[in-house]
Amino acid sequence: MRDKSSQIIPVQPEDDLPLVDCHCHYPDKEPYRKPLMSHQAEYDHFFEENKGQFIITSGSEWDYDFIQEFMETHDRMYFTMGVVNPSDRRSSEKFNAKRREYIDFLINNTDKYIAIGEFGLDFHHAKTLKMRKEQVHQFKKIVQETKQLNKPYVLHVRNPSEKDVDQKNPDHEYNGATICNRIILDILEEEEIPPSKVMWHCFSGPVEWGPKIAEKGYYLSVPSSAYGFKRWRRNIKGIPLENILTETDACFQHPFKMGTFNTPANVKYSIAAIAHEKEITQKQVADQVLVNAKKLFGI
Numbered sequence: 001m002r003d004k005s006s007q008i009i010p011v012q013p014e015d016d017l018p019l020v021d022c023h024c025h026y027p028d029k030e031p032y033r034k035p036l037m038s039h040q041a042e043y044d045h046f047f048e049e050n051k052g053q054f055i056i057t058s059g060s061e062w063d064y065d066f067i068q069e070f071m072e073t074h075d076r077m078y079f080t081m082g083v084v085n086p087s088d089r090r091s092s093e094k095f096n097a098k099r100r101e102y103i104d105f106l107i108n109n110t111d112k113y114i115a116i117g118e119f120g121l122d123f124h125h126a127k128t129l130k131m132r133k134e135q136v137h138q139f140k141k142i143v144q145e146t147k148q149l150n151k152p153y154v155l156h157v158r159n160p161s162e163k164d165v166d167q168k169n170p171d172h173e174y175n176g177a178t179i180c181n182r183i184i185l186d187i188l189e190e191e192e193i194p195p196s197k198v199m200w201h202c203f204s205g206p207v208e209w210g211p212k213i214a215e216k217g218y219y220l221s222v223p224s225s226a227y228g229f230k231r232w233r234r235n236i237k238g239i240p241l242e243n244i245l246t247e248t249d250a251c252f253q254h255p256f257k258m259g260t261f262n263t264p265a266n267v268k269y270s271i272a273a274i275a276h277e278k279e280i281t282q283k284q285v286a287d288q289v290l291v292n293a294k295k296l297f298g299i
């Protein structure tokens with residue numbers, strides 16, 4: 001059966017808006033499928049054909065060298081250093097060793113990145129209780145061991161869906177539809193992390209949690225695919241403009257629910273979706289997102 005949402009025609013983005021991509025994986029070291037244009041063409045498309053202001057790209061140990069090399073010859077790009085969430089069968093000792101390496105890197109290279117992440121909880125990819133507990137343990141440790149660095153955090157938060165129930169522990173609270181949101185909020189509050197230093201990247205809901213998290217002062221980032229998802233469109237309505245950021249998560253996500261290979265300039269679709277839901281102009285959205293992004297990332 002054809003997915004109805006793929007038939008939605010997105011609102012048209014305007015030209016000449018100041019664009020900010022607050023989270024992407026550009027340039028991608030190994031594209032997951034054939035890109036539409038070269039990395040240089042994507043860069044020119046963002047900064048010259050559109051009025052791109054800056055790109056905040058996220059990497060990890062795996063693509064750090066590749067992205068840094070590109071950034072040496074391309075200005076107006078900033079980097080956030082992330083780590084892969086535990087979701088495989090490695091032992092706890094191995095995850096601890098990885099974490100220590102990561103923290104050492106963060107402590108010794110503070111001039112190489114503007115924020116810590118993406119990292120977080122992903123109970124879609126971690127389906128067993130053991131892995132989920134490991135993720136929570138590592139998440140808490142990373143926050144505890146990096147908070148003195150005073151850098152913003154970029155969070156990846158994916159709650160388990162009904163299909164992600166841990167079959168061996170079906171009644172465990174870690175199968176709950178909002179469990180990752182709750183654990184993360186608890187840890188951030190316990191560790192006294194100021195909400196104004198935290199971005200929830202590609203926040204996936206549920207809907208009532210958008211306003212709740214924004215009210216505490218956190219930033220929520222709207223992906224370029226937002227218009228294609230009902231839950232996202234409803235979410236946008238309840239989040240004040242002062243707490244909203246825009247991102248593509250390129251080369252992942254799309255301006256449509258299903259679509260072409262994503263690129264940072266598609267962040268204009270996030271702006272169009274926000275303006276449409278809030279019934280304000282795209283210019284108002286773009287201007288405020290620019291202010292928000294500069295504030296959060298200290299740019």
Ligand SMILES: [Zn+2]
Nearest residue numbers: 024058118249
């Ligand atoms: Zn990402």
